[in-house]
Amino acid sequence: MFPLLSKESNVFIVDDLTKDIEHLIGNFPNGKVFLLSDKESYKHCFSKIEDTAGLSPERTVVIPDGDHNKKLSTIEKVWQMLSNGGADRKSLLITLGGGMPCDLGGFAASTFKRGIQFINIPTTLLAQVDASIGGKTGINFGGLKNEIGVFNQATAVLIDTTFLETLDQPNIISGFAEMIKHAFIFSAERWEQLKVFDIANPNLDELKDLVADSIRIKDHFVQNDPLENHIRKALNFGHTFGHAFESMAMYEDRAILHGYAVAFGMICELYLSHIRLGFPMPKVMEIAEYLEAIYGHFEFGKDKFEELYKLMTHDKKNEANKINFTLLEGIGKIQINCQATKEEVFDALYFYNNFK
Numbered sequence: 001m002f003p004l005l006s007k008e009s010n011v012f013i014v015d016d017l018t019k020d021i022e023h024l025i026g027n028f029p030n031g032k033v034f035l036l037s038d039k040e041s042y043k044h045c046f047s048k049i050e051d052t053a054g055l056s057p058e059r060t061v062v063i064p065d066g067d068h069n070k071k072l073s074t075i076e077k078v079w080q081m082l083s084n085g086g087a088d089r090k091s092l093l094i095t096l097g098g099g100m101p102c103d104l105g106g107f108a109a110s111t112f113k114r115g116i117q118f119i120n121i122p123t124t125l126l127a128q129v130d131a132s133i134g135g136k137t138g139i140n141f142g143g144l145k146n147e148i149g150v151f152n153q154a155t156a157v158l159i160d161t162t163f164l165e166t167l168d169q170p171n172i173i174s175g176f177a178e179m180i181k182h183a184f185i186f187s188a189e190r191w192e193q194l195k196v197f198d199i200a201n202p203n204l205d206e207l208k209d210l211v212a213d214s215i216r217i218k219d220h221f222v223q224n225d226p227l228e229n230h231i232r233k234a235l236n237f238g239h240t241f242g243h244a245f246e247s248m249a250m251y252e253d254r255a256i257l258h259g260y261a262v263a264f265g266m267i268c269e270l271y272l273s274h275i276r277l278g279f280p281m282p283k284v285m286e287i288a289e290y291l292e293a294i295y296g297h298f299e300f301g302k303d304k305f306e307e308l309y310k311l312m313t314h315d316k317k318n319e320a321n322k323i324n325f326t327l328l329e330g331i332g333k334i335q336i337n338c339q340a341t342k343e344e345v346f347d348a349l350y351f352y353n354n355f356k
């Protein structure tokens with residue numbers, strides 16, 4: 001196991017997951033170790049860690065999978081398991097799975113007895129490059145994504161890229177959207193490097209290197225602003241529209257993977273970047289076509305514009321009752337705290353609906 005980013009970093013690339021977990025568990029000699037996973041991750045990934053000394057079936061909870069289960073009633077099951085298993089403040093919770101168990105588990109740990117430590121073992125591409133890193137924990141509430149939660153850094157994040165071999169193509173593509181976002185907010189050079197990667201037939205060895213770079217980019221923004229008061233907002237690029245699409249899809253019972261929603265959202269926010277900041281239109285078109293070729297199109301009628309706008313007004317990133325966007329003047333040229341009129345938001349939705 002070696003630190004990916006710096007000596008102080010809590011993100012590690014592992015070489016022997018079981019040994020590395022045991023090494024970390026060794027730092028908790030007086031506390032019990034608990035495991036949280038979701039059904040699918042448990043099925044596909046638990047076998048990799050089942051021989052780890054210190055884990056026990058009585059201190060394991062397997063929650064239902066899917067973002068629609070990232071809710072209060074699920075977290076109650078986790079608190080119940082911790083309570084029944086005699087967890088105290090010296091205990092440790094390990095989360096194994098994608099973004100959903102990372103977010104929910106981190107929140108359960110952060111609130112149980114006012115906070116116990118937790119370790120993330122992200123198994124999806126999305127969780128490895130985004131959800132497990134940076135201390136955002138929480139659950140959905142009232143139809144809104146991640147409405148309830150706290151910032152709290154994991155004690156460690158263990159990245160085992162061999163888990164990527166267990167993923168289906170939609171999940172690879174979903175995580176790749178966050179890597180594309182990292183390129184857009186970081187540099188034109190990074191975007192040039194990423195856009196030639198053949199994500200339709202991914203070479204997992206090459207992808208592993210790109211994952212490490214992507215984590216470094218995310219960490220750069222997190223370290224500079226852990227509580228998202230300023231520059232970390234760059235990581236929200238594509239997410240204002242994206243979360244509205246994701247929420248709408250969820251309550252219309254046609255849930256989409258997070259990365260797909262972010263990809264659709266990035267097309268809208270690139271167009272908004274053009275209107276507000278002069279991001280070059282030929283580049284907007286080039287990227288929109290690139291994203292559409294990978295992610296397809298999210299169908300919604302003009303009659304949904306009002307509803308999507310309303311969802312954006314609930315976004316927790318808003319300030320002073322104004323929708324808060326991160327936009328781009330160019331690739332790698334971020335502008336945080338941008339506003340747009342309702343008409344401009346509708347224009348971006350209209351652009352999205354009509355460019356295909």
Ligand code: GLY
Pocket residue numbers: 130131133134136232235236
């Ligand atoms: N997913 C965006 C962030 O962690 O800030």
